Amino acid sequence: MGSKLVSSAVRLLLLGFIAFLFYYGDRLHVGFDYPHKGLFDNVYVRLAKGCILVLIVIELLRCYYYGVVKNPKPPKLLGNIATLIVPIVGLLVTIEIVFMCISQSQEGGLTLASHIWFERYWPPMVGDYRDTPKVDTVGKKNVFVLGDSFTSGHGLKSADERYGNILAEKLGTKEYVTYNLGISGSDTRDEYARLVKFGKKPDVLILQYFPNDIEKVARDHGLVPAGFEPYSDLPRAVQSLFIKSYLLNYLYWQFPHGNFAPFDTYARTAYGTPAIINDHLSDLNKFITYAQENNCRFYVVMFPFSHNIEKTAVYVKPVVDFFQRNNVPILNVGTLMGDIAPNDRVVGRNDGHASALVNQRVGDALFRLMQSNPGTSQMPSANKQLNAN
Template sequence: MGSKLISSLFRLILLGFLTFFVFFSDWMKVKFNYPYNEVFDNVYIRIARGCLLILVVVELVRMYYYGIVKNKKAPRLLSNLVTLALPVVLLLVFLEIAFMFVAQSHEGGLTLASHIWFERYWPPMTPEGYRDSEKIDTAGKQKVLVVGDSFTAGHGIKSAEDRYGNVLADKLGKDKYVVYNLGLSGLDTKEEYKRLETFPVKPDILILQYFPNDIEKAARDNGLTLEGFEPYTDLPKPVQTLFVRSYLLNFIYWQLPHGKASSYLSYVRTAYTKPEIINAHLNDLNQIMAYARLHNAKMYLVLFPFSHNLEKTTEYTQPVVDFFQKNNVPVLKVADLVRNIDPDDRIVGRNDAHASALVNRRVGEALFQLVASGGKTKGAGAAPLASSK
């Protein structure tokens, strides 16, 4: 019996080291390298972690059996404590393994569950890193470039076909038009312009998606910053790393609110009302308009709002709307399309305020009508484009 305990202890030490290695590899300056490892959580690595935890549990049960159940000399107090503790440990381990396969989109892609979500739903991707398929048979077709941030990329949308850009593509008809999605999470106006410049395809139609946080870069350049919430700093330091690495604890942590939305709204209001910031931002937007003029492309603006505060979005972004309208760029205000949708149905999930598939559908259909009319409003007498549907 003693030899069996010793052998189990030896195996447990080895398994413990391997388990520590796959969960804390960065402490040893080891990095698992696979495509998009900063965003995707590789399923095979998770399977390996789960298998190691199961093996650890097997050895713990084996030690309990030979050390407590079969050992008549085991102290009663120790036997009772271990008997009570073992089921709790087993439950936590199996919950940890279960949550290794729970996917949930999250606002900033900060969580382990969101990394699982990205791996499961984000592909396919182009060599440039866009969530889009490679385009073939494009000769003689009108080129439509849809550029924007996570709203264009479809953050939180499980199927790329439900994004407004894909809805537009279906409506336009793939026999005459080819739509390129240049959406990338985190892009600001300057980065969107750089992406347009370097993209090899030049547009016949250019659609720029706008969100109120696009002004942040201009705000930072002009000295206005926001001290945001640092994840996990509201936890005691000794347990922070556990909540960073444990799938179970990480999921629980991010179900609770962190940070204050009101402070961000105040920051945005200040940014849009400071002349030096808004003027710099409009100059950045003007570069994109100049790009459209250079390539003789018809341009449209799609303005997404703060999903739970449509009025604030309308108030803050009015200078941007006025700027584009004065330059004859049609503006599609998404806020006007979603007022009759319940606020909870406008978003993809409780931890992710990106536009839902329902909102994307409405935006895609409304954008098609806007493009079909050449940017004219209803009743302007413009002949609509033919739809493939």
């Protein structure tokens, strides 16, 4: 019996070391590499973690069985502690494994549940884009839908629910082929760089705009948003547990952290500072010039903060005025959301991206805008109309 207890203890130590490598391997410069790591949580890695945890519980039960149950003279205090702890550990491991299978979209894609969500719902992908390979494109007009997470469909379980896909369906495939060039986290400069780098030229260019697109320009001028640092509101000793554990990570993100007030002040400052806004408008003017040089129709879709449409309108007024001065057709999504309940505007409680209902309205309205305003690449004096004042 003693030898069995010792062998179980040795196996428990070895399994514990393997579990450490799975959860904290980064501290030893050990990790797992797979496609889109950082966005996806690989199902096979989760399966391996679950198996290791199950084996650890089995060895704990073996230790308890040979050390307490089969021991003719078990230490009373140690036996009572083991009787209490072993079932609790088994229960927690079971719950942890269950939460390895739970997905939930989250605003910034920071959570473990959101990484599961991305793996489960984001594909198919073409390179970095959430899109399908295009076939039968000869002789058709190219429609580029360019933007950030609102364009890529963050939080939407089906890519067909995105406003770009809805527009593509209405345009049909006989004359048009629609490319979704949305990547989460993109800003104006990144979007323009990707547009130029893309291997095709558009006949129709749709640029999606969001109020945080000004952040890189503002940072160049020394203005940085006072964002919330995840897990900083937890005691340092337990932070890593909430980062690594699927159960604790999920529970942590069910509660609000940080607040919107700092960004409100930041946005008002960024959009209200002449040097910042003029540099930003200069970046946006590149799209107008690109449309002129490539003789393509150009439209702008402006998404607001869903929880405060009115404040968004105040922030981005210089951008709206700029596009209007340059005769660029604009779709203001805020005007399409007013009659929708706040909870129905977004994809979920932890994700403020536009819901399928909002995307449906945007796709419909964008199609109507394109029909009523065919657009033009000949927008006069674009380079002379940058100043926001």
